[in-house]
Amino acid sequence: MKYFESMTKAEIVARIAKQTGAEKEVVMNVVEAFMESVKGAMIxxxxxxxxxxxxxxxxxxxxxVARNISQNTTIVIPAHSIPAFKPSKAFADMVNGKNNKDKKL
Structure with missing residues (x-):
């Protein structure tokens, strides 16, 4: 079984700053702006x-219709929308360990 670590926003900012040579504060502003743009578009x-x-x-x-097992009752869950992420095929293949070294993200 693989152990997966998670990354925080601060770790992503630090990694991008190291790779690009940009200041962390600038990178943080760009990452925040990206997230706000995505959220705004989806809203x-x-x-x-x-x-x-x-x-x-x-x-x-x-x-x-769903059941509340502890109270043995049924409840209606209304229709709703949720945000989701769907990786590209190339990205999903990389995560699954398929050999796609010729393709770039």
């Missing part, structure tokens, strides 16, 4: 497509 009902990386999409969930 407006738009999806965001980044070729070679993936898509930030809106998934629509239909109304459904």
């Amino acid at each position: 407006e009902g738009n999806e965001v497509f980044l070729r070679g990386f993936g898509s930030f999409i809106i998934k629509h969930r239909a109304e459904k």
Whole structure:
């Protein structure tokens, strides 16, 4: 079983700053602006497509009936939308260890 570490925003900023030579404060502002742009677009009902990386999409969930097991009751969960990320095929293949060294993200 693989152990996966997670990265924080601060670690991403530090990595980008090291790779680009840019100041951390500038990189933090860019990362924040990117996240706000994606959130704003999705709140407006738009999806965001980044070729070679993936898509930030809106998934629509239909109304459904569910059970509360502890109280033995049924509840109705209303239809709703949720934000989701769908990686590109090349990105997903890289994560799954398939040999795609010829393709760049």
